[in-house]
Amino acid sequence: MTDKSSIDTTQPYQLVLFRDDLRTVDHPALLAASEAGPVVALYILDEQSPGIRPLGAAARWWPHHALVSLRASLQELGIPLVLRRGNSVHIIEEITGHGACAAVHWNxxxxxxxxxxxxxxxxxxxxxxxHAQSHAGALLHEPWELLTQSGTGYKVFTPFHNAPRSTGIREPHPAPQPQSPPHVELPGSRDAGQLGAAAQFARLVHRAGGCLDSGRTRRPGTPGRGARRYRAALRRAP
Structure with missing residues (x-):
């Protein structure tokens, strides 16, 4: 990914923040933004905001490869991916001050x-x-939606487990339709390789006998697999 591209500061766009949801399918924030106008995707490796724990080498291996997969998926949709590193609030303040950002979306x-x-x-x-809009994209139900008849949270597991079956489970959202890439230059974009730690993690894989790189493990860029399995399990449950 290059640091510089053409710029059209008059073209409004929707900014979508990607964090732990590096996928294009079943991504409510991305879908809602794409329905409102051209989209620019932003991923920030934030190790500076208060309370945010820095990722270790093993933890960075996954988002490194997932970002490579995400960038390819977004390119097919005509959506540029901007990669930054630093304090999320400061970076978003900087980015929304350039061009004509109309809204910011995130899950x-x-x-x-x-x-x-x-x-x-x-x-x-x-x-x-x-406009700032958060979306429900990480859970099958929001915590404040699953309540007892008295309006309080569950304290016993079995009723809590049965509650999603009685309230229904939404179907996954589709990927957005392809768009014409917006001509927007945002400051300081980085390549996905600069945010990862594949070299450090490779040594860990070698010491582990290579098992973490075998075909038996999940691979980055497999969207929504865990959620789909949970939906299927709930539907099969008696």
Whole structure:
């Protein structure tokens, strides 16, 4: 990925944040943004925001290869992928100050530190006069949707496990339709290889006998496999 491309600061675009959801299928934020206008995708390797734990070498191996797969999938849809490293709020402030960003979309995260970061992002984006929208894209149901008849959270596993079956399970969202690539230059984009740690992880794989690189493991870029398996298990359950 090159650092420079053509720029048209008058073309409005929708900015989609990718974090742990490096896929194009069953991605509500990406689908909603694509229905609103041209899309630019952004991935930030954030090891600076308060409470965010830096990834180790093994943990970086997965997003490195998943980003390579995601970039290929997005290119087929005409969506550029911008890769940055640093504090998420500062980077989004910088990016939304260039061009004509109309809105910022992301799928919700649920860790305490991640929620705090996303709240700051939403506050900044809205203060800048832009639309900020979070989407339900990580769970089958939002935590506040699965409640007991008295309106409280579940404390016993079996009723909690049965609740999704009685409330229904949504079908996966399709990938968005291909678009004409927006002519937008955003500052400081990096190549996927600069964010990964494949070399360090290769040594770990070698010491583990190569089992982590065998065909028996999940491979990066396999969208929504875990969610599909869980949906199928719930439907088969008596």
């Amino acid at each position: 919700r995260r649920y860790g305490q530190a991640e929620r705090a970061v996303d709240t700051l992002i939403k506050d900044h984006v809205r203060a800048a006069g832009l």
